[in-house]
Amino acid sequence: xxxxxxxxxxxxxxxxxxxxxxxxxxxxxxxxxxxxxxxxxxxxxxxxxxxxxxxxxxxxxxxxxxxxxxxxxxxxxxxxxxxxxxxxxxxxxxxxxxxxxxxxxxxxxxxxxxxxxxxxxxxxxxxxxxxxxxxxxxxxxxxxxxxxxxxxxxxxxxxxxxxxxxxxxxxxxxxxxxxxxxxxxxxxxxxxxxxxxxxxxxxxxxxxxxxxxxxxxxxxxxxxxxxxxxxxxxxxxxxxxxxxxxxxxxxxxxxxxxxxxxxxxxxxxxxxxxxxxxxxxxxxxxxxxxxxxxxxxxxxxxxxxxxxxxxxxxxxxxxxxxxxxxxxxxxxxxxxxxxxxxxxxxxxxxxxxxxxxxxxxx
Numbered sequence: 001x002x003x004x005x006x007x008x009x010x011x012x013x014x015x016x017x018x019x020x021x022x023x024x025x026x027x028x029x030x031x032x033x034x035x036x037x038x039x040x041x042x043x044x045x046x047x048x049x050x051x052x053x054x055x056x057x058x059x060x061x062x063x064x065x066x067x068x069x070x071x072x073x074x075x076x077x078x079x080x081x082x083x084x085x086x087x088x089x090x091x092x093x094x095x096x097x098x099x100x101x102x103x104x105x106x107x108x109x110x111x112x113x114x115x116x117x118x119x120x121x122x123x124x125x126x127x128x129x130x131x132x133x134x135x136x137x138x139x140x141x142x143x144x145x146x147x148x149x150x151x152x153x154x155x156x157x158x159x160x161x162x163x164x165x166x167x168x169x170x171x172x173x174x175x176x177x178x179x180x181x182x183x184x185x186x187x188x189x190x191x192x193x194x195x196x197x198x199x200x201x202x203x204x205x206x207x208x209x210x211x212x213x214x215x216x217x218x219x220x221x222x223x224x225x226x227x228x229x230x231x232x233x234x235x236x237x238x239x240x241x242x243x244x245x246x247x248x249x250x251x252x253x254x255x256x257x258x259x260x261x262x263x264x265x266x267x268x269x270x271x272x273x274x275x276x277x278x279x280x281x282x283x284x285x286x287x288x289x290x291x292x293x294x295x296x297x298x299x300x301x302x303x304x305x306x307x308x309x310x311x312x313x314x315x316x317x318x319x320x321x322x323x324x325x326x327x328x329x330x331x332x333x334x335x336x337x338x339x340x341x342x343x344x345x346x347x348x349x350x351x352x353x354x355x356x357x358x359x360x361x362x
Contacts, residue, residue, distance in 0.1 A: 001026070001306055002025070002026060002027065002028055003026060003027045003028075003073040003074055003302065003305060003306075004027075004028055004030045004071050004072050004073050004074070005021060005027055005028065005029050005030065005031075005072065005073070005074045005075075005076055006029075006030065006031040006032070006033065006066045006067075006069065006072040006074070006075050006076070006096075007029060007031070007032045007033070007043065007075075007076045007078065008032075008033045008034075008063045008066060008075060008076065008077050008078065008079060008087055009033075009034060009077060009078035009079035009080075009101075010032055010033075010034040010036070010039035010040050010042065010043040010078075011034075011039060011078065011079075013078045013101060014043055014076075014078040015043075015046060016294060017076050017078060017099070018043060018046050018047045018050065019050060019294075020294050020295055020298050021047070021076075021298070022047060022050035022051045023295060023298075024298065024299070024302060026302045026306065027074070027298075027302060028055075029047050029055075029057060030055075030057060030058060030069075030071060030072065031057060031058040031059070031060060031066050031069055031072060032044060032057060032058070032059055032060070032066075033059070033060040033061070033062070033063040033065070033066040034061070035061060037059070037061070040059045041059075044057045044059070063087060063090075064090065067090055067091060067094040067096065068094070072096060073096065073097060073305075074096060074097045074098070074099060074305075075087075075091040075096045075097070075098055075099070076099045077091070077098065077099070077100045077101060078101050079101075080173045080179055080180075081101075081103055081106065081173075081179060081180050081181050081185070081186060082106060082173065082176075082178055082179035082180065082181070083179075084100055084101065084103065084104065084105060084106075085104075085105040085106065085107070085110035085111070085113070085114060086110075088100050088114055088125065089110075089113060089114060089117055092114070092117040092118055092121045092123050092125075093117065093121065095121060095123065096123065097123050097124045097125075097126075097301075097305060098118075098123065098124070098125045098126070099125075099126045099128065099298075099301065100125055100126065100127050100128065100319075101127075101128050102127060102128055102129060102185075102186070102189050102190070102319070103181055103185040103186060103189055103323055103326075104127050104316065104319035104320060104322070104323050105320075105323060106178075106181045106185070106347060106348045106349070107345075107346060107347035107348065107349075108324070108327065108343055108344070108345050108346045108347070109345065109347070111316075111319075111320045111323060111324075112320075114316055115316050115317060115320060118316055124301070124304060124305065124312060124315070125315060125316040125319075126297070126300075126301045126312060126314060126315065127314055127315070127316060127318070127319035128297065128314075129189070129190060129193045129314045129318075129319065129322070130190075130293040130294045130296075130297045131190050131193070131194055131267070131293060132193070132194070132197060132293075132297075132313050132314050133293040133294075133296040133297040133300065133313060133314075134267070134290070134291065134293040134296075135287040135290045135293075135296075136262070136267075136284060136287040136288060136290070137194060139283055139284060139287055140198070140260060140284065141197060141198065143275070143280055143283075143284075144198055144253075148257075148258070148275050148276075148277065148280050149253060149255030149256070149257050149258040149259075149260065149275065150255045150256035150257035150258070151230075151232075151255060151256045152198070152199055152232050152253055152254070152255045152256075153232055153233070153254055153255065153256065154232065154233050154234070154235070154252075154253075154254040155195050155198060155199045155232065155233075155234045155235070155251075155252065155253050155254070156234070156235045156236075156237075156250070156251070156252040156254075157188075157191035157192060157194065157195045157234070157235070157236050157237075157238075157250070157251055158191070158236075158237050158238070158249070158250040158251075158252075158263075159187060159188050159191055159237075159238040159239070159249050159250075160238075160239055160242040160246070160247040160248060160249075160250075161187060161239070161240055161242055161246040161247065161248075161249075162240060162241070162242045162243060162244065162245050162246055163183075163187075163220070163240040163241075165213065165215055168213070168215055168216050169215065174216070175213075175215065175216025175217060175218050176216070176217055176218065177217050177218055177348045177349055177351045177352045178348070178349050178352065180218060181218070181348045182209075182218040182219055182326070182330065182348060182351070183218060183219050183220060183222065183238065183239075183240050184209075184219065184222050184236075184238060184326045184329060184330075185323065185326050185348070187238070187240065188222065188236070188238040188326070189322055189323065189326060190249075191236070191238070191249060191251060192236060192322055192325055192326060193314075193318070193319075193322040194251055195226075195234055195236070195251065196321055196322055196325060197318070198251075198253060199228050199230075199232055199234060199253075200228050200229055200230055200232075201228065201229045201321065201341075202226050202227070202228055202229075202234070202321075202324075202325050202328070202341050203227050203228060203229050203340070203341060204226070204227045204338050204339065204340050204341070205224060205225070205226055205227075205325060205328035205329055205331075205332055205338070205339045205341065206224070206225045206332050206337075206338045206339070207222065207223060207224035207225070207236070207328070207329030207330070207332040207333050207339075208222070208223050208332070208333045209221065209222045209223075209329065209330065209333045212241060217351075217352065218351075220239060220240045220241050221238070221239045221241065222236065222237070222238045222239070222329060223235075223236065223237050223238075224236035224237075224325075224329040224332075226325070236329070246265055247265075248263050248264045248265045248266075248269075249263065249264070249265075249266075249267055250262070250263035250271075251263075251267070252271070252272075257275075257276050258274045258275045258276060259272050259273075259274050260272065260273055260274075260275075260284075261273075266291070268288070268291075270284070270285070270288060273285065297313075297314070300312060300313055324341060324342055324343060325341070327343055327346040327348075328341055328343060328346075330346070330348070330351060331343065331346055334350070334351065
């Protein structure tokens with residue numbers, strides 16, 4: 001069964017989706033939407049070049065018009081972060097399955113609503129945490145489920161990247177709490193999701209953040225200490241002030257029987273891989289060069305919709321757990337205290353209010 005796709009948002013990240021969509025016979029792009037007509041034209045041109053077929057693809061300046069098209073089965077949402085939850089909700093109400101770029105939502109209320117709507121409308125949501133689909137991480141997850149490292153005592157997620165002033169000056173939404181949501185939600189969320197996936201549910205969070213760039217509101221340094229349900233500890237350190245350019249991303253797990261640590265600009269350097277069973281190490285090493293996770297992510301979603309698979313590796317409930325942890329770091333920083341999960345309420349817009357309060361006290 002061929003599934004029809006409508007793309008909402010034709011900016012930078014949309015190109016990656018178009019490249020992936022073009023590799024499948026089971027899906028076909030039939031419509032795009034963006035407020036910028038030139039971007040729609042560019043997206044259509046790229047897709048037709050990638051597929052080698054000159055298709056006529058519908059264009060909609062208003063995404064509501066795209067959602068009214070009953071021929072569309074799946075909506076890919078690649079817009080400004082602050083619009084993710086709104087457009088995803090409308091897509092579900094219009095009986096569309098959803099592929100949603102991260103972050104999943106910028107508030108607890110929006111996240112809860114998406115989960116409820118997906119269930120009520122019997123639709124599926126795939127949130128683009130594609131690193132779960134990288135073979136090396138899937139193998140690591142399978143080994144952890146077999147206690148290959150024994151009990152995990154500590155997990156560390158580190159992000160050391162660079163975001164220049166021009167990165168924020170090129171748009172009016174990046175670096176704002178209302179429309180962007182912060183560095184942890186946009187860049188750090190992949191690492192945090194992996195850490196939770198490997199180590200389990202989080203019980204308590206303590207964190208602190210700071211902003212050292214006057215041109216934006218959101219954080220560029222963040223630190224978090226997590227306590228998991230199994231009493232293991234987690235550490236998050238993230239920054240976007242690494243000079244002169246990206247240093248890399250790192251995930252490390254320290255267990256009673258072994259250690260796993262991977263890092264580098266694109267998780268391409270295995271720092272340590274020690275398992276008591278050497279065959280596990282060899283299995284991990286054999287998967288280092290496979291970085292086709294975006295394709296595997298789409299394949300899983302397509303297979304689930306076509307009833308060839310039953311389990312969606314990354315759905316709205318998993319995404320909700322990840323953003324909840326980020327929200328807890330923000331809340332802990334705001335209140336200067338340990339925060340217990342789950343949070344009853346939180347919105348990144350509350351951080352704007354906190355910034356005003358601090359300014360008024362000076």
